[in-house]
Amino acid sequence: MRRNIPSSDSLVIFEAAARHLSFTRAGEELGLTQGAVSRQILDLEAFLEAPLFDRSRRALALTEAGRDYRDSVCPLLDALESATLQAQAQRTLRRAINLSVAASFCNRWLIPKLPGFVSRHPGALVNVSSRVGRIDLDSSPFDAAIINAAAPPPGVASVPLMPIRLVPYASPRLPGARPPLAAAQLRALPLLHLYEAPKAWEAYFQAMGAADAPLPAGAQHTLFLVNCEAALAGLGAALLPPEFVEEDERTGRLLRLAEPALVGDRSYFLIWREAAAERIAPLRAWMLETLGGVAPDAAPGSAPGAR
Known part of the structure; x- marks a missing residue:
């Protein structure tokens, strides 16, 4: 009627x-x-x-x-x-993606590159929460998460995004940071250590075949993103994933001090709820495509992970 x-x-x-x-x-x-x-x-x-x-x-x-x-x-x-x-x-x-992201990956990779996804998918809405530590999707409001782990947790859908490779970087303002550096020259610089990976520099020098000399004491910070900022400030040399400093290296704000990359047993993984699989499919495809050009120029070794 x-x-x-x-x-x-x-x-x-x-x-x-x-x-x-x-x-x-x-x-x-x-x-x-x-x-x-x-x-x-x-x-x-x-x-x-x-x-x-x-x-x-x-x-x-x-x-x-x-x-x-x-x-x-x-x-x-x-x-x-x-x-x-x-x-x-x-x-x-209902169409939005609620995404939890490991803090360093969030600040140093995802947020700077996310405009590329949004331009390809107009109207897409990705709600990002930066996080440190473990996450349980079953007890959280998130549809998906990007985690730093040796393996994805059981019982969730997942895909590896990138292995964690570590390369030494420093600001050109740091005295002695004139690449390429031999192991002895690198060891002479102030080295920035990761709280979560205190043996990372030891493993790197071992991969360079120079593990016989003791490491000098240096400042210790948490998270790749903090060590990156410390390196940019000229406080010392830091072991960082190359994917996190692409723009800084391109513009000369950071210098790659040595060529070998150290690969450990940890990677960044995307994990998601099965109910959100269709919604996150475009984001997953974009991330894999964007990260797909990374070439494994790694030297053998073990790099403990940091968030």
Whole structure:
């Protein structure tokens, strides 16, 4: 059965005309001619069987019926618009990907490159939460996560994104940072250590065939991203994944001090809920494509992981 209400177009036009008290200005706002607005108002008045505007005066004015109708209709239009926006927001949220990301991968790789994904998938919404430590998708609000681990946790869908390779980098402001450096020259620099991987430098020198000399003491920081910032500040040389410093190396802010890369037994993995598989498929494909050009120029060795 048809409801005894006028069209939504006529109500929107009436609201604009009542607000401006001008058919011309209402038309300008809505992209209509003054004549089109006038015709819609006449049709609405015929539907209601009541005049809404007093046209006898020089300036357009609402009749008493027009004022009453305006006061009743405008709140309903506002409520209808609010309900529509809320429904659209819910649709957007259902399409969004809630992603937990290991902190260093988040800051040093994902966020700088994420505009490439968004430009390829207009309207895509990725809600990112930077995280340190383990995550259980079953007890979290996340659809997927990027983790640093020796292997993905059991019982979840997963794909490896990249192995963790470590290469020494330093700012050109650091005295003695003139690559390529031999092991002895590298050892003479202030070395930045990782709290999560205290033996990383030891493993790197072992891979270079220079494990006979003791390591000098150096500052110790947590996370690759903190060590990266310390290296950029000129505080010392840091072992960092090349993928995290591509732009810094390209612009000369960081120098690669030696060629061998140390690969350990940890990687970054993307894990996800099966229920979210279809939603994250474009993001997964983009990440694998973007990381696919990484060449394994690794030297043998063991690189403990950091987040």
